[in-house]
Amino acid sequence: MSRPSVEQVWQWLDGVPDPEIPVISLVDLGIIRDIAWTQDTLQVTVTPTYSGCPATTLINRDIEAALRARGIEKLKLVRRLSPAWTTDWLSEKGRRRLEEYGIAPPQPSGSPARCPRCGSDRLEKISQFGSTPCKAQWRCLGCLEPFEHFKCI
């Protein structure tokens, strides 16, 4: 097969969902740092979100499966720690989809801007952690629904 372009590979990976928050892609999450060809080997550079995130192994497996399915034979996954992942790398599309899904996207202030369900800005923090390492639990004082906030780091 002919070598697919790097842009094409970015597009393919934008179709691979995050295993824990499947409404956003790995590209939306900002963890794919680089895609490059070295002769006939495709090198994909990935950074972990949290050092202990159990999804990291699964993510590497999903990347590999997606690219193998597209006919990539020689593939190398490289881990990059620095610069450390930040929620600033979340795409605009990813932020929108998080909110539609009911997860408040990260804000520079560290607190969610509004309730993802009713839009109220009267909110309280329930816990600094949530169902995954990347989220915290909040509650809306308007509609009283609890919701998750994507932690800002």
Add this chain to the structure above:
Amino acid sequence: MTREEALFQFLLRLGDNTLVLGQRVSEWCGHAPVLEEDIALANTALDLIGQTQLWLNLAGEVEGKGRDADKLAFLRDVWDFRNLLLVELPNGDFGRTMMRQFLFDAWQSVLLGRLMNSAEPRVAEIAEKAGKEVAYHVERSSGTVVGLGDGTEESHARMQAALDYLWPYVGEMFAPDEVDEEMARAGIAPDPAGLREEYDALVGRVLDEATLRVPEGRFFHRGGKNGARHTEHLGHMLTQMQWLQRAYPGASW
């Protein structure tokens, strides 16, 4: 001691601190006073174990004998562990667990801040990654210490008792030995004694707000970071943590 040997020991200290504390904190899983705290403790433990993988894999790489993080974690015995005595102490009640977490988080946040400028780039990049997680941990543990310290009569008394019990284990963080001297000479890590001022300022501010009093006395327990004299608690913890690999060597899933 060569520089490589000192670096190996130094990395074991970093990795064993997070490993042993991660294991201790995970003992709370399913037992915390409320669900939110249970989840928070489990997530904190997860971050610590993740950091352990980074530190101990690097330690194994530096040692060059084919040991990775798993081998170092599961196949060493008590005397080869290099963690501070503080982190191996039993959890006690929730208050003591959170006080220990705060005393450790505060130290780790100061240390990692300095390690980000390490002359060893592999140390600097792990410090950068772990530092972000630890900044979040210290925010939570300091908030809990203030909430419980400046809380009810009962919670205040328990937090003061926790601080009195744990404080004599803080001094070991700042006591340099030949490993630290070699790391400081190489520009890989700061002299531990040089972290004390920043630590005392941070801890003092939080304990003040928590209406808690730092115990008097300069005595401190030592023997964890050089492995010379661990407490009896570490061995008991390892029997649980290492049981599977000891009973079924090489088992994996």
